[in-house]
Amino acid sequence: QVQLQESGPGLVKPSQTLSLTCSVSGGSISSGSYYWSWIRQPAGKGLEWIGRIYSSGNTNYNPSLKSRVTISVDTSKNQFSLDLSSVTAADTAVYYCAKSSSVTRLDYWGQGTLVTVSS
Amino acid sequence: EIVLTQSPGTLSLSPGEGATLSCRASQSVTGSYLAWYQQKPGQAPRLLIYGASSRATGIPDRFSGSGSGTDFTLTISRLEPEDFAVYYCQQYGSSPPVTFGQGTKLEIK
Numbered sequence: 001q002v003q004l005q006e007s008g009p010g011l012v013k014p015s016q017t018l019s020l021t022c023s024v025s026g027g028s029i030s031s032g033s034y035y036w037s038w039i040r041q042p043a044g045k046g047l048e049w050i051g052r053i054y055s056s057g058n059t060n061y062n063p064s065l066k067s068r069v070t071i072s073v074d075t076s077k078n079q080f081s082l083d084l085s086s087v088t089a090a091d092t093a094v095y096y097c098a099k100s101s102s103v104t105r106l107d108y109w110g111q112g113t114l115v116t117v118s119s
Numbered sequence: 120e121i122v123l124t125q126s127p128g129t130l131s132l133s134p135g136e137g138a139t140l141s142c143r144a145s146q147s148v149t150g151s152y153l154a155w156y157q158q159k160p161g162q163a164p165r166l167l168i169y170g171a172s173s174r175a176t177g178i179p180d181r182f183s184g185s186g187s188g189t190d191f192t193l194t195i196s197r198l199e200p201e202d203f204a205v206y207y208c209q210q211y212g213s214s215p216p217v218t219f220g221q222g223t224k225l226e227i228k
Contacts, residue, residue: 049217
């Protein structure tokens with residue numbers, strides 16, 4: 001059974017870059033045809049899809065965040081990453097990573113990590 | 120962008136009762152690619168239903184999904200105590216590829 005675990009700084013200063021990593025266990029990130037996504041959720045609010053990377057390396061981003069987002073894969077470490085630049089308080093949220101066998105859904109989720117943007 | 124509107128915002132029911140949750144899309148959902156997730160406090164969402172009506176692995180058969188086009192429904196028959204949570208619908212489309220509804224909170228009456 002695949003397991004996903006987010007990690008990264010819990011506090012980021014405004015205007016800096018938020019960087020998170022999702023470690024994948026229970027299978028190789030480079031085997032099979034899977035989509036690896038990032039989603040976020042501000043406290044007490046709904047879910048916002050940030051973007052995804054396919055096993056081929058192709059990426060798709062939410063147009064509302066596209067200018068600030070980069071998602072990449074490190075197969076040697078069996079993990080994928082999220083970089084979100086020029087953050088503001090509005091980027092404060094729990095960030096989740098997820099694995100999918102289809103573009104149409106999000107099959108398995110990590111437990112999430114809280115990132116606060118504050119000086 | 121396809122906007123998903125879930126109703127009701129909050130649903131108060133008792134264990135053993137049945138629940139009907141609605142998700143309405145602003146435009147027709149491509150290929151009925153509509154999914155439902157359950158989220159309990161402090162936990163990540165869990166996939167329940169995909170393709171509008173297919174149950175994900177390990178999901179009890181008291182959960183069922185239906186609908187097509189712009190109107191979709193999640194039905195939970197015979198509510199168990201562990202079913203009280205927030206439920207989100209999600210659609211796959213063009214841009215952005217993934218959008219969620221605002222959620223329905225199912226609470227114990």
